[in-house]
Amino acid sequence: MIPESDDLILVTGGNGFIGSHVVQRFLERGNRVRVVDIVAQSSLDLQPCPRLEVHVGDLCQKPVCSKAVEGVHTICHFAANMGGMGVIHRENEFRIYVQNHTMTLNLLAAASGAGVKQFLFASSACVYPQSLQQATDTDVSLRETDVWINPPPRPQGLYGLEKLSTEMLLAQHQCAMDIRIARFHNVYGPGGAWNNGREKAPAAMLRKATACRMLERAASFIEIWGDGKQRRSFLWIADCVDAVILLLDSSCVEPVNIGSAQSITIKKLADVALISAGVDPTRVDFRYETNRINLVGVESRNSNDEFAKRVLNWEPRTPLDVGMTRTAEWIERQMVKHLHTCDTEAGQTRASFLAECLTSKIINLGTDAPAFAILLPEGCTYFVLMGDDVILEDENWMLRFHVAFANIANNQGVPLGFGCVAFTDRTFEGMPTFPIIHRLHMDIFGGIVVPDDFVNQDGDPYLFQLYRRWGCSMMIEPRIRNLIGGSDDARYEKIHAPDWTFKTLHDGVSVADKWLREKGSSVEQKLTLDIIIPSYRVQLEFLRPILRLQASPTCSVSTIIIIDDPHSPIVAKLEKEYARRPDVRIRVNKQNMGASFSRNRGLAEATAKWVLFLDDDVRVEPDLLVEAENAIRSYPEAAGFVGVSWFPPADAIFTAAIHLSGATWFWNVAEKLSADLPWGVTANLIARRDLKDDIKFDLGFPKTGGGEDIDFCRKKRDASLAAGNQGFFPAPKVRITHPWWSGGKRSYWRFYMWGQGDGGLIRRYPELTYMDFPNSAELILGCVILSVMGVIVGLTGRSWGLYFLGLKCAFAVFSANIVHDVYRHLWRDKERTRFFETDLTGLRWLAAVLESTLVRMASEGGRIVGILKRQEISLLGKRFDWFAGTMEGAIKEEMMNSFQRVCLCLFILAFL
Structure with missing residues (x-):
């Protein structure tokens, strides 16, 4: 079954063609989705969504798979090295087999260990025996059970064999996971490959037809691999996604064909493509590339959908001409975008691009793959590790780095070569990528550049931070540009070294410090x-x-x-x-x-x-x-230090009231207490x-x-x-001035929200709490309950006395709190009001005292609301000790104030 919206769905290959459309459907349904793909950009340009997380990584790496499946309920495994016959041919098929099977094995192992509940595998029509697909003049309707006709199975090439092997492997995991297998038959639509050699027949024909129209009279032919008599069926992407959703939501554990039962010859497909692109097929010549007979695949194939209709109640709904027209519109938009850049790209014009679009490519994965090199020749003085995708933008950079190391030695008093100097990376400015180290580093660390903790990330900052301890790290002007990666996604999964800034860094610093001591250096960290x-x-x-x-x-x-x-x-x-x-x-x-x-x-x-x-x-x-x-x-050896945070002079009634309410008492606690401070503001x-x-x-x-x-x-x-x-120790000389919030404009919301938050401390620190008399918020809560009960009684036709009693009690609570604060600030604790700077006097000072009650009551109100929201009713009446037991008498004074307010409230109520 499809998981609930809170459950996480992993879509491997989720930035690819089918995967991206499935991700889009999941998001529309409200599901949480994690995408893992070797490319960073979705083919559909999906908008950022809080329910979508995207990770770039190679599933052939086990750590990538382990990270990908964390917290996942369902896996939809679409990731594969795949494409049309321009990719899946004899030169590539073993490489493809190894990559695809490695991905699946790694993912399945990780899923088993992570407790994944459901696993959908994207299989292929290539699993069917080639012997059934040789007829040239009739449709070959393939049923799911045809895989096992005339055993042993003989799927189409190693690509098909890998898919079939995985189906059999997954069958052994049905006790541990809910397995779903979809055998896709030639899916097409927007978002698929169309010009990189991996496109399939519909996209290839539409690209050629569109190029033919754009070239007008300059081209009047369409290239077809083979004789054009091959028969295929093609499935519109939205129909495909419908089937995937239905399959996930079904109880079917057997492989299911997801394809169309309506076949068409490749020649006829070319006619449909021309019409969809706005070209008259009768005005176009067809060039049959019969010398590429090994690249045309089987002679005839279409999907038998009877089983899918029976178990999923699904069948394709979109006619081929409709889907082709929609796809043609999308491909034309992609071509127009590319044409806008043609005249600015070296070596390519509009005409040359469109001419290239008239033919299909053959991809050789062995020769077309990126190459990497790491050179560590013996006898070198300096070492730098670079990828094959960087550009050095300045000349004489080697001399500049040599001078930089000399300057470090002179300025810091360390041996020549002790340090790390980094390029200025224009793609990740400020980050010490591509650092250069001296061979002295190899001597210090026994020939090791960075510890084994590092896989492909964090080694650069580790080296920089290692030598920072002696002021021997620096970044200099020579610039470098990283074509792929930098602060953006790379071509691989970025695997960070967890917690390297603690023990790993500490151990490295210890080794370097010991080496300096042994060499008689007196430089200190x-x-x-x-x-x-x-x-x-x-x-x-x-x-x-x-x-x-x-x-x-x-x-x-x-x-x-x-x-x-x-x-x-x-x-x-x-x-x-x-x-x-x-x-x-x-x-x-x-x-x-x-x-x-x-x-x-x-x-x-x-x-x-x-x-x-x-x-x-x-x-x-x-x-x-x-x-x-x-x-x-x-x-x-301290845990930390609390600095002093001052406020500007409290020259307004509201800002003075904030001080008087006690909300800012701890902001300059470093000037008030001498040791073991309970806490400090951040x-x-x-x-x-x-x-x-x-x-x-x-x-x-x-x-x-x-x-x-x-x-x-x-x-x-x-x-x-x-x-x-x-x-924590006080640091009274570490001083800042904090402005009044919102320029000192009157607002009680901040203190109300602070109260909601700090009320959560009561449950977290029961050892630092105590029982107290009801505060203003708790009393008001009682008044509200009393008034509500009074309304209920009054509406029944009885007396409204209980309702008015509640109102009287509320008035008494407010009055008692105001009177008590006037008593405290104007008489009992008058000396305490001198701790902040203000020029208020007379009635304005009295107004500040009165308003301080409202600030304090807003905070107490927020605290009670927070307790009620967290359903911590049992904590009503309990208080957190702000001084954590460090100040004698603090709790007694708070309880005394609460007791006096309650008594004053009862006294006022007696006269109402």
């Missing part, structure tokens, strides 16, 4: 710090000063900016200014994911020992990096990164924020203490 900035607004007036910060000579700093608005028009400007810097990495989320997700992505990108989280709208002090280094060197927070604790920001908190910073700090602190290190 630099402190490494990565700044992580999630940014939705991409405000350059704030980002530029951060990127201009200067570190000390003993500190190496990189900045990672995660853009959370992929449609921001400012991204291009930011990249233009800073993308070329090797110490700046700009990454763009595919969609808005929130600050926590962006910080996690930044952590995944980070390679330094320490990370500094900054908000994207803060103003930094010029000495921020120097003071951060000082703090870290003072307590090198607007200015330093955390240790080299301890592999797998701690990330919990995405269970709201994207708008609230509680995730506390949760992160508590987990970091616990992991640090468990490793024998220390907790």
Whole structure:
């Protein structure tokens, strides 16, 4: 059965012809789809969709298959090295057999291990015996059971043998998986190959016919391989997809023909193609290439659809002429697109392109495949690994790299050759791709360039980050251009080395450091710090000063900016200014994911020992990096450091009310507490990164924020203490200024949402919670319940007293909270109000005190709403200890305030 919409469907070859149409149908049905293909672009140009994920990779590689099947319910296996007879011929068939069978074996093994429930295999009409398909003047209607006529089976070539072998192999897995086998017969339509030598007869004929019309009188012939008497049936792609969906939704475990029962000669197909392209067949000569008789396939074949009609209630509905006309329109659009580029491409004009379209190609996979080379000659001083698709754009680049290594040795006091120098990659600016290393590296690491952890990714940044520890990594001007790959999809599955920035990098640094010590070098490692900035607004007036910060000579700093608005028009400007810097990495989320997700992505990108989280709208002090280094060197075993986040003067009633509500108390906690801080806000927070604790920001908190910073700090602190290190320390000299949100405009929504989020801490940290008297939100909730009950009673004709009691209670709650805050801020705790800068006096100060109640109650309201949304009713009345037990008397004071408000509420209610 087709899985539910939440179940994941894997479509291998999902960017190919049939696969892309099936993917499109799944998406229309609301399914979640993962595509794995060796090409990056779908033949249908599918629009980005949150239910669609696309991975580029070669299924002949087992790790690609293992990754592809993770979490998958159903596999539709369309991936294959295939095409028309221009590809599937004697010179290629063994190579095709090996590739296709390897893909299937790898995928089936991975699927079995991952618990995949359903597996659909795209088989072929080539499984049928050639002996049945030799008649030249009659239709040969092939039934599913004809495979086994006159055993042993003799399918058409090794391509057909591989398909049949896989069918038999899958039959052995029917106990473990729900197997479906579709035998496709000559499917055609938009999105298929049409000009690369892999096209089948319908597309080839339509391309030739269209070219014939475009050339007008310059061409009046159509090429046909063979004598044109071969008979075939052809199936429209939409009918094919209908059958695939029905097959998946059926209980049929036997192979099923998916094709048309109506056959036609190839000559007649050419006539239909000409008419579809707007050409009169009587005005065209036909050139029969009888010398290519080995490339025409069997003499006669069409599908017998009786079994499909019986078990699937399916049969083709689209006439050949209708489908051919639609396909002709699509092929003409592709040809027109190509013609627009012809005069700008060297060696090809409009006329030469159309002339090429009149004939079909023969593909030799052995000679036409890309070639790769890695040269590691003995006796070389420098080594660089390049693919066959790079272009070096500058002369004398070797001399420049030699000078760069000499400069590193002179400036850093290391032996000549100790370091890594990278090209400027124009296709992935700022990324140290194609680094050059000295033969000294081989001496240090025993002839190993990079550890075995690396497959085909991350080796370049590993080398760069390895030598960064001594300031011996640099990127210089000589430019290189990667024709395929870079930051985009490559021709292969990018297999990353998991967690190389921890133990792998640490071990490499240890080996290099030991070698330096043995050579008598006194050079010390630099402190490494990565700044992580999630940014939705991409405000350059704030980002530029951060990127201009200067570190000390003993500190190496990189900045990672995660853009959370992929449609921001400012991204291009930011990249233009800073993308070329090797110490700046700009990454763009595919969609808005929130600050926590962006910080996690930044952590995944980070390679330094320490990370500094900054908000994207803060103003930094010029000495921020120097003071951060000082703090870290003072307590090198700390879990992290909490910096000071100031706000501008609170000269408006609302901004003063925010301070008075207590919402900003922890923003400058580093100036208030001396050691073992319970947590800090991520607007200015330093955390240790080299301890592999797998701690990330919990995405269970709201994207708008609230509680995730506390949760992160508590987990970091616990992991640090468990490793024998220390907790968080204050860093009062690491200072930033955070602007008022929305310019100080009045809005309670932020504090309401913060409350929703931080209320989730109660369940996560029961050891840091306590019972309290009802707060304003809990009392209001009781009032609402009381009033609703009163309405119900009142509508029955009884007294409305209960309803009005609820209203009186609500009025008492608001009044009590306001009166109590006036009492606290104007008399009992008057001295505490001096912790922030403001010029408010008199009635404006009183108004700020009154409004602070509303801010606090909005936060408490959000907290209760969050508890109710999470169905944590039992947690009502419980509070999270913001100080995590570090401040004596904090809980007592909070409980005292709650008790006083409840008593005041009852007192006011008594007079109503």
